[in-house]
Amino acid sequence: MSSTKNPSEPSLQLAETKDWQQYIEEFRHAGHQTVDWIAEYLADTRAHPVLPSVRPGALIDALPASAPDRGGSFDALLDDFKKIVLPAVTHWNHPGFFAYFACTGSTPAILGEMIAAALNTNGLHWKTSPAVAELEHVALGWLREWIGLPSEFFGIVYDTASVSSMHALVAARELAEPEARENGSRGNLVVYTSDQAHSSIEKGGIAIGLGQKNVRKVPSDSLFRMRADLLREMIEADIASGMKPICVVATIGTTSSTSVDPVPEIANLCEEHNLWLHVDSAYAGPCAMLPEKRHFFAGMERAHSVVVNPHKWLLTPIDFSAFYTRHPDILRRAFSLVPEYLRASEDPRAIHLMDYGVPLGHRFRALKFWFVLRYFGRRGVEQFLRKQIQMAEEFADWVDRDARFERVAPVNFSTVCLRLKGSDDDNRAIIERVNATGKVFLSSTSLNNQIVLRVAIGNLGTTRADLELCWEIIRGAIC
Amino acid sequence: MSSTKNPSEPSLQLAETKDWQQYIEEFRHAGHQTVDWIAEYLADTRAHPVLPSVRPGALIDALPASAPDRGGSFDALLDDFKKIVLPAVTHWNHPGFFAYFACTGSTPAILGEMIAAALNTNGLHWKTSPAVAELEHVALGWLREWIGLPSEFFGIVYDTASVSSMHALVAARELAEPEARENGSRGNLVVYTSDQAHSSIEKGGIAIGLGQKNVRKVPSDSLFRMRADLLREMIEADIASGMKPICVVATIGTTSSTSVDPVPEIANLCEEHNLWLHVDSAYAGPCAMLPEKRHFFAGMERAHSVVVNPHKWLLTPIDFSAFYTRHPDILRRAFSLVPEYLRASEDPRAIHLMDYGVPLGHRFRALKFWFVLRYFGRRGVEQFLRKQIQMAEEFADWVDRDARFERVAPVNFSTVCLRLKGSDDDNRAIIERVNATGKVFLSSTSLNNQIVLRVAIGNLGTTRADLELCWEIIRGAIC
Numbered sequence: 001m002s003s004t005k006n007p008s009e010p011s012l013q014l015a016e017t018k019d020w021q022q023y024i025e026e027f028r029h030a031g032h033q034t035v036d037w038i039a040e041y042l043a044d045t046r047a048h049p050v051l052p053s054v055r056p057g058a059l060i061d062a063l064p065a066s067a068p069d070r071g072g073s074f075d076a077l078l079d080d081f082k083k084i085v086l087p088a089v090t091h092w093n094h095p096g097f098f099a100y101f102a103c104t105g106s107t108p109a110i111l112g113e114m115i116a117a118a119l120n121t122n123g124l125h126w127k128t129s130p131a132v133a134e135l136e137h138v139a140l141g142w143l144r145e146w147i148g149l150p151s152e153f154f155g156i157v158y159d160t161a162s163v164s165s166m167h168a169l170v171a172a173r174e175l176a177e178p179e180a181r182e183n184g185s186r187g188n189l190v191v192y193t194s195d196q197a198h199s200s201i202e203k204g205g206i207a208i209g210l211g212q213k214n215v216r217k218v219p220s221d222s223l224f225r226m227r228a229d230l231l232r233e234m235i236e237a238d239i240a241s242g243m244k245p246i247c248v249v250a251t252i253g254t255t256s257s258t259s260v261d262p263v264p265e266i267a268n269l270c271e272e273h274n275l276w277l278h279v280d281s282a283y284a285g286p287c288a289m290l291p292e293k294r295h296f297f298a299g300m301e302r303a304h305s306v307v308v309n310p311h312k313w314l315l316t317p318i319d320f321s322a323f324y325t326r327h328p329d330i331l332r333r334a335f336s337l338v339p340e341y342l343r344a345s346e347d348p349r350a351i352h353l354m355d356y357g358v359p360l361g362h363r364f365r366a367l368k369f370w371f372v373l374r375y376f377g378r379r380g381v382e383q384f385l386r387k388q389i390q391m392a393e394e395f396a397d398w399v400d401r402d403a404r405f406e407r408v409a410p411v412n413f414s415t416v417c418l419r420l421k422g423s424d425d426d427n428r429a430i431i432e433r434v435n436a437t438g439k440v441f442l443s444s445t446s447l448n449n450q451i452v453l454r455v456a457i458g459n460l461g462t463t464r465a466d467l468e469l470c471w472e473i474i475r476g477a478i479c
Numbered sequence: 480m481s482s483t484k485n486p487s488e489p490s491l492q493l494a495e496t497k498d499w500q501q502y503i504e505e506f507r508h509a510g511h512q513t514v515d516w517i518a519e520y521l522a523d524t525r526a527h528p529v530l531p532s533v534r535p536g537a538l539i540d541a542l543p544a545s546a547p548d549r550g551g552s553f554d555a556l557l558d559d560f561k562k563i564v565l566p567a568v569t570h571w572n573h574p575g576f577f578a579y580f581a582c583t584g585s586t587p588a589i590l591g592e593m594i595a596a597a598l599n600t601n602g603l604h605w606k607t608s609p610a611v612a613e614l615e616h617v618a619l620g621w622l623r624e625w626i627g628l629p630s631e632f633f634g635i636v637y638d639t640a641s642v643s644s645m646h647a648l649v650a651a652r653e654l655a656e657p658e659a660r661e662n663g664s665r666g667n668l669v670v671y672t673s674d675q676a677h678s679s680i681e682k683g684g685i686a687i688g689l690g691q692k693n694v695r696k697v698p699s700d701s702l703f704r705m706r707a708d709l710l711r712e713m714i715e716a717d718i719a720s721g722m723k724p725i726c727v728v729a730t731i732g733t734t735s736s737t738s739v740d741p742v743p744e745i746a747n748l749c750e751e752h753n754l755w756l757h758v759d760s761a762y763a764g765p766c767a768m769l770p771e772k773r774h775f776f777a778g779m780e781r782a783h784s785v786v787v788n789p790h791k792w793l794l795t796p797i798d799f800s801a802f803y804t805r806h807p808d809i810l811r812r813a814f815s816l817v818p819e820y821l822r823a824s825e826d827p828r829a830i831h832l833m834d835y836g837v838p839l840g841h842r843f844r845a846l847k848f849w850f851v852l853r854y855f856g857r858r859g860v861e862q863f864l865r866k867q868i869q870m871a872e873e874f875a876d877w878v879d880r881d882a883r884f885e886r887v888a889p890v891n892f893s894t895v896c897l898r899l900k901g902s903d904d905d906n907r908a909i910i911e912r913v914n915a916t917g918k919v920f921l922s923s924t925s926l927n928n929q930i931v932l933r934v935a936i937g938n939l940g941t942t943r944a945d946l947e948l949c950w951e952i953i954r955g956a957i958c
Binding site for chain 1: 499503513536553572578596597601663682686819840847
């Protein structure tokens, strides 16, 4: 590895000797090289192992401990990226990536990110870049319509679903206890979510000062859906003991099994007790545009807020989490804080994104997403989703026909949960052997207190042949 | 505007008819076009008005209310970007952008973002992309060394300084009241910052449930620096009345005037009372690498956490906020929460970024920053900073020699605060006229209860001629 230390001792001090035109022409040359590299990479991601075979710390050890004193050429830089950095990358683009929620970027989104990085424009408030606020408004309006949310839902983009859900919790607190903004949380506020909810709900509760114990885990039923009857009991018990319920987080497409909470019943309870209803559909949300999956989303339109992540299953590279709320006024009341140096237009049509959250800077993420929606169109996206759902159903069928395995949850969307009929150790061993092939990457979860393998389909490049290979490798990994 | 509705009714259903190779070749073609467009754009950003002349809502009105049913070609998409979206962009790249903190991207960073978008790799925990965690570790280590922080400081990248500072406040709470994680905030925790601190400190206090009134504003002196004597009095009064001080946020380079709080004295107080010291140097931080500016950063190494934003003044496009802490263990204690489906390597060298904050997804932001440091090198970055500081000092000199104007604060870094000797309305009128030219963009602030013009220099493309033009336009804008 020592030969890779200081690999590009440069002969040139770029910023000292080059004029602007030369600086631009160097970019043009390197930019074209990079586009060609990206095209080759995307054309054959299968050539890379999906999981890198590096040990922890190897990349750190391979790079110099200090930055270079002198600048280097683009050639040296791109060479080192390919030789030193790339072997430590996990290839989320690989068609054999079935771990977590398989996710997918796409070429129009890459172009959008290129342009956004070049513009480097920042939508703090309207005037600082009208295009950032307004293209976000338009693109989120398009998605809102696709997934069947009414037009009163206001959309904003945060980086991740964890951050979106944290904002939902703060808005819920603002609704229930507006004095918390000035005086702080009082320590008796309670949030409910199912025992299958994503850990980000608990983490959000910790961050905003509710406390982990005040994020109640409602038990789920045999299909991993929140039990609304127990939710009712828990809310009533908390009220009786002097606690103050503020929010229920329901999930449409849970992380472990893609189960769907009974949102209509939960919405009834929320309306009865005036609780904020937040629907986490970060993964499954795009399926709301498919009539045949629409039933899973019943009641979503009654939520106070909804999160859907185009950076999971809607062809948009990380980061892009779409947050919708019927109560932007409450979100603004919770977060707006405008010092003199950020004084903004009072025009009622001017959207000031800084008023709706913690981050002040606001990247032009809308551009990539607008490019995606334009390039694929509704039919293209629907076809993409349906193909992946169909592949998941076919995979489930293969599992069902092999008596050594059992399926652990229904395939509601594009994720199959299965296990070898055996011990947890047997199942863990399968995952280790599968992942060591470099051709497939699976992750596991726990359902009914047993280790379960998840095959999550979501990549634009995944074909039936990739899936067949995956099944062959899993079966071959049985001891 | 009606002619721009549905401007690219496509004749082609991309995802339905094209094979993968065609999909890639379309990207290659459009990618090369885009690189050329970026090169032309960066070669002559002055051709664009720095502030767009659009009215609020104009872009929304110019675009269709619904997404297209059918996909469209890259040509149509890029055409519409240039014709419809670009005229609504505020050009932060424009050499006449002197508002807020002028910031700057650079060409190596654009390449880095291109590749990161194409890889779409996500560093939740080590295995999900070793390169994300380890290149971030290396690049932040390089910057840490440049700015003179000891090696025990652990670095992580968040999106914005607002989010970085919010994490500092949660870590401070974890240090002072570890039971808050489980039980929630108790409502008696207090944070101190100066009356010149950025609004994000208050906003962070609101979000995490401390309450706005418990973010105390310590008065500043005639040079806009926090008064440590009053800080001491306030801490002692709060303790006497049963409140629990947990944190002081000091600023090196405040937003309004770039003033510098007396960090050594504040650090003494923090050590005496066991308070978390967070240093916000989001803007000025890179200057810590210059020996002639080093005195402003005295005591920074005694902080518990420090934030520096390369996406402001270190050639890196938004977003990239570098957060350093001497107590990663406390940050991890505050935020680590690992469900079965995110179980991660127990190798002591495996860095799991999800353990250190609210967001779970972690974009490969390190790549662009590593490219920047490699391309420019230490000498290139130092030369860049010094040139801009020198321009600011020269501008200040011009102001000082015009008796109609007064300077309101010292030029500690690259920002000049000035005002016409006249009313606030006179000064507001100047800003409006200046900004209407499309050649220069200034923002204002309030210092000593008067409206003040800020000329913030920070763009790689800004030359002395741009600055001369700015001064000419300001003087020409006097009624």
